[in-house]
Amino acid sequence: MNLLARSPRPLTGQMMDMPLMISSLLVHAARHAADTEVVSKRVEGDVHRYTYKDAELRARKLAQALARLGCEPGDRVGTLAWNGYRHFEIYFGSSGSQLVCHTINPRLFPEQIAWIASDAADRVLCFDLNFLPLVEKLAAQLPSVEHFVLLTDRAHMPAQTSIDKLLCYDDLVEAEDGNYAWPEFDENTASSICYTSGTTGHPKGAVYSHRSTLLHTYGLSMPDAMGVSSRDVILPVVPMFHVNAWGVPYAAPMIGAKLVFPGPHLDGKSLYEMMEAERVSFSAGVPTVWLGLITYAKQHKLKFSSLRRTVIGGSACPPAMMRTLEDDFGVEVIHAWGMTEMSPLGTLSRLKAKHESLDADAKHRILEKQGKVIFGVDMAILDDDGKPLPWNGKDSGNLVVRGPWVIRSYFQREESPLVEVDGRQWFPTGDVAAIDPDAYMQITDRSKDVIKSGGEWISSIELENIAMAHPAVHEAAAIACHHPKWDERPLMVIVRKPDASLTAAELLQFFEGRIAKWQIPDDVVFVDELPHTATGKIQKLKLREQFKEHRLPTSP
């Protein structure tokens, strides 16, 4: 021991140097949950079941097969597929062999699918049997795709197809011997790409890494997030083409939980029967899916015998749905918020120890918010000058986030989407939110929809919720209208219920006492219908365009 010989500065840790690899998730499951099942409702119609040990071997064979097709590190493997074991194998076989898994949403317009597959330059495209007609139509528009792989076995291959040299997935996999060692490489290597749907302009790709995926998977498994364990049986309703099914296909092997894939049938009956048959304890999906499930269960007076918890995200969960699931069905609802650019999980609504003694209503008011961040993600709300706003539950501002599973840039786009606050880079979510003193975040609007009146912000969502509560209102939109003094003031655009009568003055009167006086809209216009997007959202941009010249009665 020589006290004078100082160690190098700073001192380096002496821990094993092991990169965080996606393949290690499946290897872990194959070793430590070898006989745990992965059950899939197949597009072919039957139920397929095997174990994590089987899945890992097949993923290794797939890695061999993709290499045999000529794929090299960094190449993209596109998928058009439902939740099933073959899609699961692609997640690991591609990323694990240093290729990039690119899941494409088959519900997009065909030209969007072609655009996205070409932007990502997918070299291989793997697709489910029911997407064959779609791919046949698109093939000519997919110049980057060298190999078309149908996700089925030899028996289900079509007798005839317009696709040249259509490959059979099972044939490819079964031709290999599995004598393959998962490579270790830089954990910052790209593992998968998901494109944002993009309401304006072309979709943009978020490029996840092995590191970001593993950190996100640790984070989402924690008790304050999804809180999943090896005692759970997990059915992800959220599609694997929708931000990697919120990370569930990675979390299940990490914790060694049985995984149940519902395939293409996401109606109430199919889901209910699968949940009961496989003793599902945990699920995750968007509100509309739960609506279908609840409706089916109520119609047939059914209860869930094993389902205990579900994560609901994608869009805000209506409070009534949360209550129904909890009170009528004994299913705990975990309200979640995130986005493609966040891998996707940002916040989940979970109580703290201090809330233990609150009554049920007070607890619900907390749980209806979008919730607290998982450790790893941080958030802030900014005013229009980029200055942080206080967390008082009242002030709302532009929500920005940062963390190791948040993107810093989009695929093949040079411009940085980030903003700098106090010397740190943040990603602007495009949402407007308030954060309360306990750090629970609540989305109040989309940034582009908020109405900025004399430096104060008015939530269009809040105005619409009030208008919708009026018995004569069928649909309502609140938009910003130019005002010479206040810059912007709210204008309500209303569709009356059939045969209902309602005047502008009556509706404005209805706002009195329901919102601060200065937030009451300046005017109301009645229309026959509102413009909607393909997914049913009101096109506010179009409305603002339409009423650009509208003169408010309050203008001087």
Next chain:
Amino acid sequence: MNLLARSPRPLTGQMMDMPLMISSLLVHAARHAADTEVVSKRVEGDVHRYTYKDAELRARKLAQALARLGCEPGDRVGTLAWNGYRHFEIYFGSSGSQLVCHTINPRLFPEQIAWIASDAADRVLCFDLNFLPLVEKLAAQLPSVEHFVLLTDRAHMPAQTSIDKLLCYDDLVEAEDGNYAWPEFDENTASSICYTSGTTGHPKGAVYSHRSTLLHTYGLSMPDAMGVSSRDVILPVVPMFHVNAWGVPYAAPMIGAKLVFPGPHLDGKSLYEMMEAERVSFSAGVPTVWLGLITYAKQHKLKFSSLRRTVIGGSACPPAMMRTLEDDFGVEVIHAWGMTEMSPLGTLSRLKAKHESLDADAKHRILEKQGKVIFGVDMAILDDDGKPLPWNGKDSGNLVVRGPWVIRSYFQREESPLVEVDGRQWFPTGDVAAIDPDAYMQITDRSKDVIKSGGEWISSIELENIAMAHPAVHEAAAIACHHPKWDERPLMVIVRKPDASLTAAELLQFFEGRIAKWQIPDDVVFVDELPHTATGKIQKLKLREQFKEHRLPTSP
């Protein structure tokens, strides 16, 4: 879009580049659990309480103070301290400012403490009030220590001390303004050092990094590990000088849970009262601590009103204690195994979904094992030739582990402790274990104590457990004795109970039917007492030396 211009290979992920930093744990808690309390029973006798927001500010001030004392990146800050808020501040103030937190076990012999502090070349030594006499005695043997800091306030500083320029911790902290930004640096930088107790030779230092600590913290928080959340109130009984209190001081701010530090009084009464007063729901400690707590609660016919779960590790938890805590007190016991070289968590005993339908006894038999690995750690059992053994629950072999929170080498030791198996590096734990087909590990012996008979291994622990069940046996040790044909055969060394009579033949008879015939010891010797270490363990090395020349009756 240019399809011909291929992306660089392999493709790099486009996620935010954020190193995993220990400081970010406390910053997260200060932002997202700002008013959550950290409560400490102080060495001074009173109870101190403040919030994570307060703790983070004080940790920043401490970072400033340590820099003012001349500490530079990589310098070690030693501690001799109980579990309390000042010790907690040192964890973050030192590691967070790129110094290395070196916790020293004050229960070691004084010369060991001096040796360890000098081996680590601690530049600062922070210690609790009750260790002042110890440090006064040791100061001359600590040539590397430039600053001695007493962890107390001005009012409790001694009027006289032999330590030159003894500093007051609270004075140091309160002199700073907190205007300090936590630096970001390479996540592989050393964050803390813990020394193994080392039964032979000098203690050796495990050097953790920011990365290994954060990954370990994610891992231990998961439902299959400690499963802690913001709904918990956590009291770590395991000392902060014992492998960083198993990571609890990092996990609590990560999840925003209230933290309760018990200070120096770990007797049943003190712990019980603290748990009840602060509504503790989760705890962690070694079996002896729980023995004290159970004894006190039973004597006074007390129940726990808030405690629900506890992790027990450090040494194997007696099954009877698990049953008592669960059946009599409603406290779930999570049996854990790890070691200093593993940060320390390796396995925890938690059921899988497949065990749901087992009866209570069958569940207990699983939970009494050391358990399953947390994702991140992998394990294997090897025969004497380094070949992996099957996971059948019967074969036992040398347990080896690997993972990003397992050491690759010791502080300032050049030789690698690792072994290579199938092209990968593993850390040999020194334990002998069996792993069952469900991946539950059970320690059967220490490597150096196992008896190797004709290529087969006999567990000394198993033989001792059988002998101890004989009513006439007070204490028993099974050791390997040389045998010309079998290489080694078991010899029992027995201390009879006072006034009990027992012959060798009677004891050997007692083994019949309780263990395989070939595992029954070859001979028994009776002694007046067994040699013990300072911590009460039987010194088997000494026994083997003593009976080196013993001739077994089975020798040809």
